Amino acid sequence: MCRHIVGMEDVMKVLIMFFSMLFIVPQTAFGADSPLSADSDSCLECHTSLHPGIVAAWQKSRMSKITPKAAKALPAKNRRVSFDQLSEALAGVVVGCAECHMLNPETHKDSFDHNGHQVHTVVTPRDCSTCHPVEAGQFEKNIMSHAYGNLENNPVYQDLTRAVTGLQTFDGMTTSLLDPDELTLSDACRQCHGTSVRVEGSVSKDTPFGDMEFPVLSGWPNQGVGRINPDGSKGSCSACHTRHQFSIEMARKPHTCSQCHKGPDVPAYKVYEVSKHGNLHSSLGHEWAFDAVPWTVGKDLAAPTCATCHVSLLMTEEGDLVGERTHQMNDRLAWRIFGLPYAHPHPRSPDTTIIRNKAGLPLPTELTGEPVMEYLIDEKEQETRRGRMKQVCSSCHSRFWVEGHFRRYENTIAKTNEMTLTATKILLAAWEQGAAKGLGQKDSIFDEAIEKKWVEQWLFYANSTRYSSAMIGADYGVFAEGRWYMSKNIQEMVNRLHFKMKEK
Amino acid sequence: MCRHIVGMEDVMKVLIMFFSMLFIVPQTAFGADSPLSADSDSCLECHTSLHPGIVAAWQKSRMSKITPKAAKALPAKNRRVSFDQLSEALAGVVVGCAECHMLNPETHKDSFDHNGHQVHTVVTPRDCSTCHPVEAGQFEKNIMSHAYGNLENNPVYQDLTRAVTGLQTFDGMTTSLLDPDELTLSDACRQCHGTSVRVEGSVSKDTPFGDMEFPVLSGWPNQGVGRINPDGSKGSCSACHTRHQFSIEMARKPHTCSQCHKGPDVPAYKVYEVSKHGNLHSSLGHEWAFDAVPWTVGKDLAAPTCATCHVSLLMTEEGDLVGERTHQMNDRLAWRIFGLPYAHPHPRSPDTTIIRNKAGLPLPTELTGEPVMEYLIDEKEQETRRGRMKQVCSSCHSRFWVEGHFRRYENTIAKTNEMTLTATKILLAAWEQGAAKGLGQKDSIFDEAIEKKWVEQWLFYANSTRYSSAMIGADYGVFAEGRWYMSKNIQEMVNRLHFKMKEK
Amino acid sequence: MCRHIVGMEDVMKVLIMFFSMLFIVPQTAFGADSPLSADSDSCLECHTSLHPGIVAAWQKSRMSKITPKAAKALPAKNRRVSFDQLSEALAGVVVGCAECHMLNPETHKDSFDHNGHQVHTVVTPRDCSTCHPVEAGQFEKNIMSHAYGNLENNPVYQDLTRAVTGLQTFDGMTTSLLDPDELTLSDACRQCHGTSVRVEGSVSKDTPFGDMEFPVLSGWPNQGVGRINPDGSKGSCSACHTRHQFSIEMARKPHTCSQCHKGPDVPAYKVYEVSKHGNLHSSLGHEWAFDAVPWTVGKDLAAPTCATCHVSLLMTEEGDLVGERTHQMNDRLAWRIFGLPYAHPHPRSPDTTIIRNKAGLPLPTELTGEPVMEYLIDEKEQETRRGRMKQVCSSCHSRFWVEGHFRRYENTIAKTNEMTLTATKILLAAWEQGAAKGLGQKDSIFDEAIEKKWVEQWLFYANSTRYSSAMIGADYGVFAEGRWYMSKNIQEMVNRLHFKMKEK
Numbered sequence A, B, C: 001m002c003r004h005i006v007g008m009e010d011v012m013k014v015l016i017m018f019f020s021m022l023f024i025v026p027q028t029a030f031g032a033d034s035p036l037s038a039d040s041d042s043c044l045e046c047h048t049s050l051h052p053g054i055v056a057a058w059q060k061s062r063m064s065k066i067t068p069k070a071a072k073a074l075p076a077k078n079r080r081v082s083f084d085q086l087s088e089a090l091a092g093v094v095v096g097c098a099e100c101h102m103l104n105p106e107t108h109k110d111s112f113d114h115n116g117h118q119v120h121t122v123v124t125p126r127d128c129s130t131c132h133p134v135e136a137g138q139f140e141k142n143i144m145s146h147a148y149g150n151l152e153n154n155p156v157y158q159d160l161t162r163a164v165t166g167l168q169t170f171d172g173m174t175t176s177l178l179d180p181d182e183l184t185l186s187d188a189c190r191q192c193h194g195t196s197v198r199v200e201g202s203v204s205k206d207t208p209f210g211d212m213e214f215p216v217l218s219g220w221p222n223q224g225v226g227r228i229n230p231d232g233s234k235g236s237c238s239a240c241h242t243r244h245q246f247s248i249e250m251a252r253k254p255h256t257c258s259q260c261h262k263g264p265d266v267p268a269y270k271v272y273e274v275s276k277h278g279n280l281h282s283s284l285g286h287e288w289a290f291d292a293v294p295w296t297v298g299k300d301l302a303a304p305t306c307a308t309c310h311v312s313l314l315m316t317e318e319g320d321l322v323g324e325r326t327h328q329m330n331d332r333l334a335w336r337i338f339g340l341p342y343a344h345p346h347p348r349s350p351d352t353t354i355i356r357n358k359a360g361l362p363l364p365t366e367l368t369g370e371p372v373m374e375y376l377i378d379e380k381e382q383e384t385r386r387g388r389m390k391q392v393c394s395s396c397h398s399r400f401w402v403e404g405h406f407r408r409y410e411n412t413i414a415k416t417n418e419m420t421l422t423a424t425k426i427l428l429a430a431w432e433q434g435a436a437k438g439l440g441q442k443d444s445i446f447d448e449a450i451e452k453k454w455v456e457q458w459l460f461y462a463n464s465t466r467y468s469s470a471m472i473g474a475d476y477g478v479f480a481e482g483r484w485y486m487s488k489n490i491q492e493m494v495n496r497l498h499f500k501m502k503e504k
Helices: A008-022 A038-050 A052-059 A068-072 A095-099 A135-142 A143-152 A155-165 A182-187 A189-194 A249-251 A256-257 A268-273 A278-287 A306-310 A378-392 A399-432 A449-471 A481-504 B009-024 B038-050 B052-060 B068-072 B098-099 B133-140 B143-152 B155-164 B182-187 B189-193 B248-252 B253-260 B268-273 B275-287 B308-309 B379-391 B399-432 B449-471 B485-501 C006-020 C038-050 C051-062 C068-072 C098-102 C133-140 C143-152 C155-166 C183-189 C189-193 C246-252 C254-258 C266-273 C276-287 C306-310 C378-392 C399-432 C449-471 C485-501
Strands: A110-113 A115-118 A167-171 A174-178 A198-207 A210-220 A321-323 B112-114 B117-118 B167-171 B174-178 B198-207 B210-218 B321-323 C113-114 C117-119 C166-169 C176-178 C198-207 C210-218 C321-323
Touching: A038 A052, A038 A095, A038 A115, A095 A115, A110 A210, A115 C155, A135 A143, A135 C113, A143 A155, A143 A189, A143 A321, A155 A182, A155 A189, A167 B485, A174 B485, A182 A189, A182 B399, A210 B399, A249 A256, A249 A306, A249 B275, A256 A268, A256 A306, A256 B275, A268 A278, A268 A306, A268 A449, A268 C006, A278 C246, A278 C254, A321 A378, A378 A399, A378 C098, A399 A449, A399 A481, A399 C166, A399 C183, A399 C210, A449 B268, A449 B485, A481 B253, A481 C155, A481 C166, A481 C176, A481 C449, B038 B052, B038 B117, B133 B143, B143 B155, B143 B189, B143 B210, B155 B182, B155 B189, B155 C485, B167 C068, B167 C399, B167 C485, B174 C485, B182 B189, B182 C399, B210 C399, B248 B253, B248 B308, B248 C276, B253 B268, B253 B308, B253 B399, B253 C276, B268 B275, B268 B308, B268 B449, B308 B379, B308 C176, B321 B379, B379 B399, B399 B449, B399 B485, C038 C051, C038 C098, C038 C117, C098 C117, C113 C210, C133 C143, C143 C155, C143 C189, C155 C183, C155 C189, C246 C254, C246 C306, C254 C266, C254 C306, C266 C276, C266 C306, C266 C449, C306 C378, C321 C378, C399 C449, C399 C485, C449 C485
Parallel strands: none
Antiparallel strands: A110 A115, A167 A174, A198 A210, B112 B117, B167 B174, B198 B210, C113 C117, C166 C176, C198 C210
16 A cells, blocks of 8 residues: 655655755845845835735746846847846846836826825836837837727728627617727727727825825726827737736747637637647647747747747757847738738738728728738738748758748638638629628628628638648638638528528 | 757756655655544555556545644644544544545435445535535535536526427428437536436446445436535535545646536636636746645735635735635625526525516526516625625736726626627517517427527627626637627527518 | 745756766766667758757657667567567667668658768658557558548548538629639648648759759648658658657647647547546646656556547556557547547448448448448447447546446437437438439539538537537537537528528
8 A cells, every 4th residue: 555655746845955954045046236226115015915916926027136237238149138228227226116117207197196106007118118129119010019000090990890899789670780888899809909098087095005196097907919008109018928927938828829819810829729839839848948038949949839930039059040039020921811801911011000902991902802012011021021930940840841831821821812702702792782781882891690701701711721721720721710611601691692682 | 969968857866866865755744643544444455456546646635645633733724624523533544535435324325335334436515524514515505506406497497408408300391309318418418517316226246356236326427516416415526626636736727617617608718718817827827836725826826717716715925815715606706697698696595496587487687687686696795795806806906907897897797788688689579570489489498590599699699708808808708709799699680580570 | 025036946956056066967868878870960960950949859859869679678568669670770779860761762752862861751650660560550550540541532521622622703693612722632631631742853952051952742741640651651650749759748648639639520629628537637737747658547647638548558556457559549439429420330441431331422321320330340349449448447437437427428429310310301301302402413412501501510519519428528518519509500400491492
């Protein structure tokens, strides 16, 4: 009877106790020159009790342990900060509460007096750019930073948003569609796209430390990647760099991307999960070094996560560059494969509201698929971006493997666009034949059943099929919201068209 | 060529070998005063060979290593047992086979003579309550413990169950619906809701130790949370506290809840997975202490799992209470958001079969949504429960964050109820117009296509949207079984209604 | 203020540094007698720079650390190789690049001269069989190794493939279906089923080392389990044993199987995930030993993964055999439950293209469900296979538990087959009544909307329900593509039938 097993864990505990007595462990990993500012220290005095989870997360963070000065002193390739100059007041202390929540009070409309300190709730990319200006600059070119405006200021998307989130009622045997309210929008599309956070006034609240005055923020809370901030800046770094641990490990793991990229409209995470890359991550990722900078192919990771291919600074053990760090995220991508009826070259500007097709719609293609090239990157730029991605692939794959992969992917982009065109032709016929009301009738193009089927054709199925091709997640290109549904949906659209025409 | 890499693992192995020789490791983590009972020892004599997996799991368990007496001697906040008195026979030995499978033979109809011992197969909450009476008492107030009866003794749910699991046949161009058989029910709804385990007789079997007599149990095996046990008690602790390791780590991890809370009818796990909380768990959970009691916010965990918000005893490092341990599980919840046409305040009694609405149906709301308040908790109790949950949120979020969140959530509950009302009005019109047969025709309300669409409106889509709101899992409130489908489904119901009316 | 936490990790780092200085660590885990061949060494000279990820993965592999001779010298139960004889040239060196990519040049049509070496790109099961002949032999009996031919050479499946992946166009108010192109097929079905990799010619490419000649391969890249290789062999070991780490841990983890077994057509992974077994793996798997051979129940793992039940050599701590290692994978399975209209006993031959039912179709059952027993294993063989599986179950479950489980499972197989028959009767009525065109009209049986619904009845819903039963993943047998959809789909098929008949 071996009832009482002594595992490795127990031995480890003994080991640790033993050595804890022998060694005097240095107080911090970064030495004694990492003082906390007096401002941050005074924050912690109350907030450690009030929000212990926040403080504990920050204590685990690199931010709490290293000063910007020390961070900048690292060799260039190991550096995580990109500032040129920083005031001594900021450079010489670790990044505590005050170093972010008290920055730039002049531009922060949400700044308020709090026990004698001028603090703001919403930390923004402009605040972060104090130490990370290069990354913040790249992020401004990232289409994600415009996610709010690209949705809210595009009439076509506004029509779609209304059709999805509006309240439907039923009276007299027909339905009506009411506009969605602000709370619903913040709870739906804007969870990912971001809200507009605005100061609406102020309010007095009693606290454990007496009555205090606070600003009233609309659109709060929100960590959407395209959030409009009270300082006028766009985006939220904490969408991916989760407050207050700001763990690079977390930002590099695919779960972070899954927060907004898992649904049928953009199933990147689901496809990744069943890809060989995703399988390697799930099975062996526990062996990898997720916090190494640079990220060394082979040594630190045996297969890519989302960040590897789209964001991170990658090098080889021999010191060769594989890919530059980028927070633009689409500069290794030739095609934009989701969110719109047809896949197309990436827009030149992250602000897509400026686009107009021949029909006057703010869409990067015509309804029949032709790209509006004036607003899109050209073939040469596509080739440059594709080349950057291939460079990453080549770390682990031969050139023939890579070329074969991209040949299929480009073909799938073309074929899925053709299937979308077929669905669009059915919809156009329905509009022409009076089986539904669309553009010609100045009606919503998203509110009737056949129109919703058309949307699913591209937004779910063509899309899913392209992701499956891009990342080799087989099922999502066949039976799991892939070609099976593209094929079935067209038959159902035709049936509906025929039925409505017979009805007339 | 660096072909032979020596990893940290290898160094560790050397370390361990070295120290294994230096130290005499204590035989058990809990010292020498943790004897096994003679009864349990005799169980192990055969069952170690017969079911090595069971015995190995138990050996890893805390149960096998600590006596109830030692468990009770811990400081109150660290205690996992809640008994006042225990016989010395039980208190002084570790919890082995006999300590559970030989308890309370007088109430166990499944108790049988087994090599001179009176044992039973099915260990029940009443057995567990010997050492954990407080938790068992809370669980009796948990609606889950009534999951069997609430399904089986509610005529509306019986209609639904039949429509889902019954056998359909096709003859003469129409379908018929036959009652489901017992094996199908046990394989379907009752996997989660629980079976009724009954002794149906006994049987003689030849074993490696000769012929033996065993009871014949119907409804076995089953670990459903509302199982009806042969001792008359309700539920199964092993639904969450998986036999025979009974790992608190496992019970606290979200995968446990996913066993019954992942489908479109109750997508809690899927929503959690793409929430910021779920992302933190997936990305950084490997750093957390899942077996600490109490569970200390910040120190042991950086974000909540299901158990954190709904079950566990939570404290701060400073020793403040954040949330009491509860196995009632809905006492931090103001609203019941799934399983019924409309979200509504939680029922007062875990036995929901006692509820009658004005129409005489055993439903907590009218078909048009008005709550049957007589059977439901009032606003004050809702506020109390909401307050308990907010206390948990406040560990890591400011009060404005928390208030903003709940404002959206309450709005989403109202709006999804309104959309369900719209769908219900369409269904009522279909019944009135003769486009389908429902309550007025004393027909099933779940067997026709339009009725099934109505069910999906609330059981899948409204539901999913509410979960998305509650836990901030964006996609599930928009395109992944959320508002997109609520919106589309209503259009398809209307189409079906119009078609059936034209047909007449 | 405890701002600078010193975690266990830091202590460990100190420990490791300390001991690194004290000990001279042996250069490899397997001693000094594991030399690299000169051929492999010359591969590494260039490819370490070219594809650092590949080389790093291989360096982590067991292949790079142990010679076949040493591998064979292990006790039989611990052995991972199964060869009888091996040339001294291969036996005495570790398995490097050359040992696989230069094997059997005479049969490899893709072999080419590469800097004076005769190498091939595609490593095949025949290459692997040099050291693993027993496993390769078993795999030849695995129906998966015939996945390419079983799909491509079966006219019924070709009809389905065309309906799913073909391009649909819309003109004159009707749709047409064009044949899919090769790139689409490779990007869809053949991702899992495998492509046929053929040498189509050769091409000269400039490389960092000057111009070089390479073979042009069609169907490349591909790691499908039924790939047709340039040496005439079938399959790809790297489908599961991912190149170039060949980690047994990875092959044993369920994520590997999920690459091809997660979609609605074969939701094994999804069902497993929400089963108790899957929960145990997700919650506690980090404690298990995934690389132990044999795999010892209880000691190395506390619950099964896919490999445990279907592939691995399992033993008890007492040295008893629980299950033999098998790469046939269906020899513990009585029933084939997916991919075809009705569940049926497993085919005798892995080549299912030889099957003909009474109607002359290459299907293992009639369209009305009767099995074509001539081509299927008989009841005795079913009982043998079921017995092997029960032996695995019995490691952790009593015989009554196991019997109760299988009773339900067999019932669910029967009932889901009956529901498929109902759907088939509706389809046959549609064909007879002219509501659709099918076999009698020599038309595709997969291209019309009602036919696609029929496919979903068995390929998605019956199938999912059976998986849910087999592995106890409750939701997938009820609301998540289970009985709910089986029930709803039949009502929608009937509606469609009635509508089309009215239309006539």
